[in-house]
Amino acid sequence: MDEAGHLSDFLLDRLRAGDLDGPREQEVRAHLAACEDCRARAAALDGQAAEFLAGTEAPADFARRIAARRSERVRTSSMRPLGIGLAAAAAAALIVAYGLMPSEKGGDRIRTKGSVDLSFYVDQDGSGRPGLAGETLREGDRIRLAVEPGAHRFAFVVSVTASGEVTPLYPEGNGQSVPVTAGERSLLEGSVILDAYLGEERLFALFSDRPLGAEQVVAAARQALNGVREQDEPGVQSLHRLPLEVSQATIWFRKE
Amino acid sequence: MTEEQLATLYRNHGPAVFRRCLALLGNPDEAQDALQEVFLRAWTKSGEFRGEASPTTWLYRITTNHCLNRIRGRKRLTEVKPEHLTAGPSSGQAEARRVLAALMQRLDETSARIAVYHFLDNMPQEEIEEVMGISRRTIGKKLKNIRELSRRLGAQPGARG
Numbered sequence: 225m226d227e228a229g230h231l232s233d234f235l236l237d238r239l240r241a242g243d244l245d246g247p248r249e250q251e252v253r254a255h256l257a258a259c260e261d262c263r264a265r266a267a268a269l270d271g272q273a274a275e276f277l278a279g280t281e282a283p284a285d286f287a288r289r290i291a292a293r294r295s296e297r298v299r300t301s302s303m304r305p306l307g308i309g310l311a312a313a314a315a316a317a318l319i320v321a322y323g324l325m326p327s328e329k330g331g332d333r334i335r336t337k338g339s340v341d342l343s344f345y346v347d348q349d350g351s352g353r354p355g356l357a358g359e360t361l362r363e364g365d366r367i368r369l370a371v372e373p374g375a376h377r378f379a380f381v382v383s384v385t386a387s388g389e390v391t392p393l394y395p396e397g398n399g400q401s402v403p404v405t406a407g408e409r410s411l412l413e414g415s416v417i418l419d420a421y422l423g424e425e426r427l428f429a430l431f432s433d434r435p436l437g438a439e440q441v442v443a444a445a446r447q448a449l450n451g452v453r454e455q456d457e458p459g460v461q462s463l464h465r466l467p468l469e470v471s472q473a474t475i476w477f478r479k480e
Numbered sequence: 481m482t483e484e485q486l487a488t489l490y491r492n493h494g495p496a497v498f499r500r501c502l503a504l505l506g507n508p509d510e511a512q513d514a515l516q517e518v519f520l521r522a523w524t525k526s527g528e529f530r531g532e533a534s535p536t537t538w539l540y541r542i543t544t545n546h547c548l549n550r551i552r553g554r555k556r557l558t559e560v561k562p563e564h565l566t567a568g569p570s571s572g573q574a575e576a577r578r579v580l581a582a583l584m585q586r587l588d589e590t591s592a593r594i595a596v597y598h599f600l601d602n603m604p605q606e607e608i609e610e611v612m613g614i615s616r617r618t619i620g621k622k623l624k625n626i627r628e629l630s631r632r633l634g635a636q637p638g639a640r641g
Contacts, residue, residue, distance in 0.1 A: 232603050237496040238536045273495035287487035290519050386589045387545050391525065423589060450613050
């Protein structure tokens, strides 16, 4: 309820969608019964909703179209659920093909022997150049990720952005950590095409001896992001670790 | 999420998502495109939704993030003009859009979102807290800064505290 004592569109949207809990729904309905202004606003929103649904494609058609776009996007970005890291020999060959190891520039990738690491390559004309921590990339750029899992057997890579987006990359969607070969550097299958979300983006590789679930990782990333966003100058640059008791490596870049 | 579940989500929330896309972007064609992107992202990130109490809250957040990114993306091509933020559902939002247009390029990510919820959606602080998941104290502090900035820019926000 706002200071003028009226219901916000947010509450009216929630009422119409049926996702207010019992006591809150009763409170909102009681207010509507007593407030002519809010009843009028609710009726106007209901009218707009009905007009919108009548004037556009049926929900089933919309869902079908979104499903088609989704499968097209997944194919385009080659971001299929992984299931496996590359075999050591294949990974070694790919790293040769991709040239030098990614630069350590950026200051937040201090490595010791046997430690874990995450790095990326920027795909250009079929070959990869090593990505630099903190470098500026653009929408549509294609990157490939490489991980060093140390002694661990599973890896999970998740992206967090300064705008609060949390996206599991490996595996994509709602799966579990992918198996990797302990002690071997692996170039992960498929590439990631950067989307239109601008600003800073940080990737975390989480290494463990048992698979982590996407829900657990996303919840931890959200918790960490909320902590950063409480600061006066929020940004993912200052986010160096997710609140999970596993080995982690991280790298960030900026999208413009 | 199945295709059928997505259709239900769209039936229940599509109108509100489109209304907010239009209010933020000011262009019906772009709002339609944003609507599809929001539901595409919602589907892709449906695993994330499991921890959310309310699909409305979740979709408000995705919509705001997506539209602000579109608006910020325009910066490279052209300055954001007030008309980019027009065409909202109520005449009372004209001033809010004018304020947002003035502030948008000067605010950090979190403050820009707070400004949208506060000035465009007219949400009180407890609802902004619910959608953004950050403390009321932070919201209050940032709103104070936003108001100071808007005063310096000569754009007077509404009276809601």
